[in-house]
Amino acid sequence: MWMLGVCRDKGSDANVAYMGMNFFDRYLSYKKIEKANVELLLWMCIYLASSVYDCRIKHLSFKEVCSAINNSYSSSAAHSLLLDLIDALDFRLCPYSPYYQGGSILVEAGFGSLYPSLQSLLNGVCMKYESLSISPVSITRTCVALVWVFSYPNRPIPAALSIQDILHRDVETVAKLARGLFPMMRDACDQVVQLHSCKAVQNVSPTSVVQTETL
Incomplete structure (x- = not known):
C-alpha cells in the first residue's frame, strides 16, 4: 500500500510498486535485517524499481530518496543498503x-481499453499477494478473465484470454479475493469460477479418473 502511494504521488505506473514489493520480499528471503532498517529497505526497493522501470521524467531520484529519509538515515547508509540489495x-x-x-495480453488480443480496469483490480489483489500461495501468472491470467467477464457479462471469454490451463484452486483464490475487495464484481467472480470449473471437468480424462479411483 505504501509503495502504491509513492507511485501515485510520483505519477509512476503501479508496476513500479509491484516490482518494489518483489525486490523487498526477495531480499528478506535471503537476508535478515534489523527492524530499524526496514523503512530504508522499502525506500531502496522502490528506488531501484523506479530506476529499472520509469522514464527519466518520472524516475524517483536518489536525491529525492535521501531527502525523504534525511531525519532517519544517512545517504551513505542508503547507498550501502542499495548495493547489498542489488547483490x-x-x-x-x-x-x-x-x-x-x-497489459500485453490485452493489447495483443485487441482489448487494450480494458487495461485501466485490470490495473485497478491488480492494485487490490497485489496488495494482498504476500498472503497468496499462487504464482504471478495465475494472478495475471485470472484477473484478465475477471475484467473481461465484468466488462462483457454476456460474451464468452475469447481464446486469447483463456484461463483453461490455470489451476482451479488458483482461480478460486484470486476470485475470492477480488470478490471481497470489489463487491460489484461478485457476479463476474462467480461466473469465472463456474466456467473454469466446467472446463476443468471436461478436461479430466476417463483414464485419470479410473486411476484415481483405484488408488
Whole structure:
C-alpha cells in the first residue's frame, strides 16, 4: 500500500510498486535485517524499481530518496543498503509483472481499453499477494478473465484470454479475493469460477479418473 502511494504521488505506473514489493520480499528471503532498517529497505526497493522501470521524467531520484529519509538515515547508509540489495537480487531486476504481462495480453488480443480496469483490480489483489500461495501468472491470467467477464457479462471469454490451463484452486483464490475487495464484481467472480470449473471437468480424462479411483 505504501509503495502504491509513492507511485501515485510520483505519477509512476503501479508496476513500479509491484516490482518494489518483489525486490523487498526477495531480499528478506535471503537476508535478515534489523527492524530499524526496514523503512530504508522499502525506500531502496522502490528506488531501484523506479530506476529499472520509469522514464527519466518520472524516475524517483536518489536525491529525492535521501531527502525523504534525511531525519532517519544517512545517504551513505542508503547507498550501502542499495548495493547489498542489488547483490541479494543477483542483478535479476526484471521480475514477472502482472501489470506488464496482463497489459500485453490485452493489447495483443485487441482489448487494450480494458487495461485501466485490470490495473485497478491488480492494485487490490497485489496488495494482498504476500498472503497468496499462487504464482504471478495465475494472478495475471485470472484477473484478465475477471475484467473481461465484468466488462462483457454476456460474451464468452475469447481464446486469447483463456484461463483453461490455470489451476482451479488458483482461480478460486484470486476470485475470492477480488470478490471481497470489489463487491460489484461478485457476479463476474462467480461466473469465472463456474466456467473454469466446467472446463476443468471436461478436461479430466476417463483414464485419470479410473486411476484415481483405484488408488
